[in-house]
Amino acid sequence: MKKQKTRDHIIEAADQLFYQQGYEHTSFAHIADDVKISRGNFYYHFKTKDEILDAVISARLDKTRKMLSQWEQGGTSPQDRIKCFIRILITNRDKILNYGCPVGTLTTELAKLNHASRAEANALFTLFRCWLQEQFIQIGCQEDDADERAMHLLARSQGVATLASAFHDAKFIDQEVTQMCEWVDGYAPV
């Protein structure tokens, strides 16, 4: 556990850099610089760049699962829980304005690279999708309908992140978040 301190630092630095600069554009040298270790030492912890990517995705999956289960406990109604999801656009506004959505931009990049870990990255989307579907089911939606709404919300969040980043427009995020929250409240107890 304690022995893996450097390894964890590498994962954390890689996570940030992959998000800010993209996976391919980020070099070992850059990560090593951030962690303040030599490039040689690097390979003691990870044999290939792909291994770091897998570790980063794995860490993001863990973090996301924890976040979702926290929302699960926090919200009093499924609508409230869904609004927790919508409001991450506000919580992470500054980062989104600069680098877009960490999930969307990674999956898009890996798709273009036709990368082996593409499926793992997509699992991040699936995590949100299934969680949202479950909330819509609790509202009273049928399974298919709930999934459709989950996808709808995911897509809107993605679009908002992309456009807000392109135009560096914080106000647009706020507007759309408000609209999405209203949309969710429109599906109040059926």
Place this chain on the structure above:
Amino acid sequence: MKKQKTRDHIIEAADQLFYQQGYEHTSFAHIADDVKISRGNFYYHFKTKDEILDAVISARLDKTRKMLSQWEQGGTSPQDRIKCFIRILITNRDKILNYGCPVGTLTTELAKLNHASRAEANALFTLFRCWLQEQFIQIGCQEDDADERAMHLLARSQGVATLASAFHDAKFIDQEVTQMCEWVDGYAPV
């Protein structure tokens, strides 16, 4: 004009490859291979990779302007013209399922690379944004309101492309296109 045949071939090949594999991931060698010229000849036409990117963006801007002015003539009502925009998701469905939206994925990549041509790529978004705004004004919206709706539609299209690509889900595109078309018709003559 006729002398630029090779140059045009390069731009066209680069355009496709940048879309399918991303800008950074596409090498001169790959483009040259596609065009069936040597890497050396390449540099007669373009001195740097950035120059090709600018030429590609410029070509995309031209093509987009032509497409928008065609829609301008084709549609009988502003609603119809806006639906032309929405339906490109259907027209380009197969490519979108594989590579996402060419505008969104390029601007996102250039943003992460902090590339000098980032603004030029964003101009592609602006082209659609202003055109859509104009249509909403013709429907009867105020200027600010029209822009808000333009951004809203752009964002939804982006989100649909991103999610459809991640889950390789053609049906999702169709569903969302239907919903967006209904949304537009909801803004019939005010």
Place this chain on the structure above:
DNA sequence: GTCTATATAGAGATAGAC
């Protein structure tokens, strides 16, 4: 576990012949 030094491959870019 961390370092320095080095191997190897691929990229962008140039020079000069044809």
Place this chain on the structure above:
DNA sequence: GTCTATCTCTATATAGAC
């Protein structure tokens, strides 16, 4: 206008000392 040959730089990855 197109080619071959080559330069240079940077990236991933390895070897071996400490």
